[in-house]
Amino acid sequence: MKSAAVVAVIAVAVALQMTLARFTVGGRWVFDLVLVAVVFVALRWGPTAGAVGGTIGGLLQDALGGTTVGVGGLAKTIVGFAAGVIGSQFIVTRPVPRMLLVAGATVAARVVVLALRGLIDLSWPEVSWTGMLTETALNALVAFLVFQGAESVPAMIRRRPLQRASFRTRRW
């Protein structure tokens, strides 16, 4: 059940990433919904789920992007595992720490990818610092929305039958 949920969350994130990135290809608004999903999975289900989610998401992104398969996979596996460990050791339930965690994960994933590319090509790749900053900020913002939505929507659904019952009580 947990494995299916992890796979579903990552698959939806990949599909959403490709759909939304269509409108910002090569532009300034760079974001990585898959990374946000990996951190989400890690905080919700622990480091193993984070590593599995990172592996699946990263490998899918590598395969679909035509880049060296495994580079993004390794970066997201490390980030997913680390986010899961942090989530199990510290209290990361408030929005700001979660946003900071996603921001840190974005920078860490990017650094790992750049380092691996540098090792493969034997030269340090060119870095767009503006792009990295935008991606970090956007990912943190998306994380805020995703985490708030994931908590408030089920709570709203749970509250609905209670509201109906209280209405009936008042009426009769």
Place this chain on the structure above:
Amino acid sequence: MIDIRRRTTYFFLLVSLGHVLLISAQVQSKSGMPLIEHVAFAAFAGVQRGAAAVTGGLGSLWNRYVALHGVVSENVALRAEITRLEGRLQEEQALASQARSLEAMLRLQTSVPQHTLAARVIAGDPAPDSLTITIDRGSLDGIRADLGVIATGGIVGRVMGEPLPHAARVQLLIGRGAAAGALLERANAFGVVAGGGGDPPLHMQYVPNSYDVKVGDRVLTSGQDGVFPPGFAIGEVVKVERGSTMHKLIAIRPAANFSRLEMVLVLLDAPHGAGTGGGQ
């Protein structure tokens, strides 16, 4: 019995090792993972077609019924623009006619008109640094690997790998590892324009320091890469520096607007020797 924490760490190390081996296998063989790539692409292409249809429908609903304010003034402005462009077209036709007669006089070979196929962009980058797009045309529409792709303004990239029957991936010129044969129009200097993901995202290489290159110079395709025919716009020089080696450092702003790619044209007539260059 192994402690659960230790087991998680072992699992993580095992998965990481798997990734490293996967990367090493590709670096040694200099080829990708065709099976993984093909399966992933085939699985997501269908989803993206559906998602593109839904987003396209919603966008169309918004544009046609909701966001109609300002249409009258826009119509007036567009009519004026059409009139201006018609005049310009006539001027260009006259110039083209003159050029054709000169060409005939010089007995030069006339250029073969390009056969193109319009395609809709149905998906963007799966990862922020991959810089590829997916189009809704594939092998059944005549798309093949390494065909050039252009958009309003200039060239966009080339078809990457074997396409599916109804979808194909396009490697963008601004992406890492992409390149096209280029010509500086004013200086008449040949070189290679390569992507890299920086800002600006294109750089022209192999132009000797002795050439006179200025900011604002136009860069066109040279036709030497076997992907793009000569004369298509690549971009404009925005920065020139004297390189420490014998070549200049030239930064180029792309002519095509990569952040607004909705429709593209695939050049179906690949120049001779297609597939010999133009990409990674």
